[in-house]
Amino acid sequence: MTDYTLHYWQQKAEKLSLEGRAFIGGCYVDSASEKVFSCNSPIDNRQLTEISRCDLADVDQAVAVARKSFESGVWSKAAPVKRKATLLKFADLIAQHQEELALLETLDMGKPISDSMAVDLPGTLRCLRWSAEAIDKIYDEVAPTPENELGMVTHEPCGVVAAIVPWNFPLQMASWKIGPALAAGNSVILKPSEKSPLTAIRIAGLAKEAGIPDGVFNVLPGFGHEVGKALALHHDVDTLAFTGSTAIAKQLMIYAGESNLKRVWSEAGGKSPNIVFADAPDLLAAAQAAAGAFCFNQGEVCTAGTRLLVEESIKDEFIEHLIAAVKQWVPGNPLDPKTNVGAIVDETQHQRILGYIAKGSDQGGKLQTGGSAASPVANGFYIEPTVFSDVANDMVIAQDEIFGSVLSVISFKDETEAIQIANDTPYGLAAGIWTSNFAKAHKMAKAVRAGSVWVNQWDGGDMTAPFGGFKQSGNGRDKSLHAFSKYTEIKATWMKLD
Structure with missing residues (x-):
């Protein structure tokens, strides 16, 4: 059993190889502008690495790639049991790299390593595995109809989902979005906070290794509101899931109204x-x-x-x-x-x-x-x-x-x-x-x-209980089966049988 000490983690940190590029279409790539920003650790304010500073050009590319992968059906039309198996493999790979990912969380945003190991990583794994296991156990409905008609109520993936996540629980909050979104068959663009982008970038490579098809899971780091605003205004993003401040949640809803009326689901501020x-x-x-x-x-x-x-x-x-x-x-x-x-x-x-x-x-x-x-x-x-x-x-x-x-x-x-x-x-x-x-x-x-x-x-509470707020704490719910309603469209099909 590993003896976790300050020296152990300091030694491990010195050997880390850090990836700072975006992940689009199954590959790590520089931003189109080749601009970067500094990623510093709050532990001692030293620079950890440089991160690609994506902008509108990168958003356009990522959305196009995500749309193409969705419409191809390589993931969206795959059998739920197949998506489940792939997501479970994704979770297993994260488990195999849990020390590395926990260390990245701690170096990036300053949380105690004991919490990264005991709270953030287990929570991430629980969410991904629970969402994967749920997807082939969610049934559609048959409506009560006359003898000569058949009414069906089915749930279909939304399409391209953009997920904007905060810096306080970078990996765990990401899993609350990408777990059900991917399980439901969507293509996803994950935008991590500029304050804590390292784990989101790292798991993109693990997603590819797990067998998630190219273009289905993309990661766009950015600085400030450049990427988030571009995603919210993009006419080919179908759903936007956000966790962060109430002020930004309000602005994202305005952007959605100014573009294609995309669904915006937010978990915002609190004063509990x-x-x-x-x-x-x-x-x-x-x-x-x-x-x-x-x-x-x-x-x-x-x-x-x-x-x-x-x-x-x-x-x-x-x-x-x-x-x-x-x-x-x-x-x-x-x-x-x-x-x-x-x-x-x-x-x-x-x-x-x-x-x-x-x-x-x-x-x-x-x-x-x-x-x-x-x-x-x-x-x-x-x-x-x-x-x-x-x-x-x-x-x-x-x-x-x-x-x-x-x-x-x-x-x-x-x-x-x-x-x-x-x-x-x-x-x-x-x-x-x-x-x-x-x-x-x-x-x-x-x-x-x-x-x-x-x-x-x-x-x-745990993964079986929905999470979200009343009033200006947002709308929609993360976790539980209720989360899937954010990432699926409901379709009514009515058939005449004679």
Whole structure:
């Protein structure tokens, strides 16, 4: 059994061979302009490699290749059992390269290597395998008809699917899109974030090795919004799946309306309430979970529980438990398996989080712990997990999605006020409820406007449960059988039999 140590991962990192080119039509290629941008590690801000800076010309080429592969039927018309076998082989190859891919995630966006190995890679494999296994078990329908007619309801692949994915869980979020999209028979163009493109580029080669036909799976790295905008405006892209900010989700829908009215499915921002009642079954366990809910992945999580709603009668006691739990989350070298708080993805995000911490103090929040930059590795980007108490829900730190480990503690008097505060946000992605009273839990779960509600835990569910949000947290759902509805068209066929 491998002895994972800081030295092990540092040695492995030194031997890595990094690919930075786009993947179009089954080949790694330079961008048409031959432009590149620098890919730096937030661990120490050193350059890892250069990445192809794709633009409209590359989008046109990739879409044409994807359309040709789709219309050829080489994948779209292949038997579901054949697509399943190929995707399972794809997952097996990712499993064989899991150390390499986990290391790329950590080097690229700064998450702890222990999380890359224990969370991101297993989640990716579970999604791909689950989606592959599901596709030959989804049945079409026969409508109730008169004796001399036959009515059929069938699901067909959309065509060319563009998937734009974020930088916080680069590979896992990609799998949530490409798993069902490929399983359903579509041709896919994956656009990773410029902040974390390495794993998306790497798995393209593994997809080809697994037997996914040329042109069916393409990867277009880009800088800024160049590639994403071009995909959203392209008249030959049928479906666009996006995970990222609410502002960008709105813009992509505008682009779709300005072009071919392509379907746009988005999982956008969040400002999730974690509600702790005085009758929670275990206040210590609730405090530990509350700490993890905003500290995990440096707080760079769309479902982060960054609004902690605590019943007034236990507020002081609970904050004591919370602070003790938060102090166990300490920034360190992401390549050290003992580290549980890694680096912030880049300097821009680092400064953004520190700016919100300053606003929290300026607006009257009481700083309980953290609040400063840290430096476990020279030149890297690190911030201490930060807790503010005495926060009003209209403060900027309670309303804006900071995407960093900054927690706002807000007190409430009763269920009615808890619901009012929980729903007083433009977002509706997730919520947590801690109570021993399951009648109360049911009532609260129904009242809170969120796509996922977790009772006496944080971040529950698996591939069998849909994931997505209410309100400005987006539309559509990832994971579960519901995800396939994003990547298929429903056709009604009605036949006269006499």
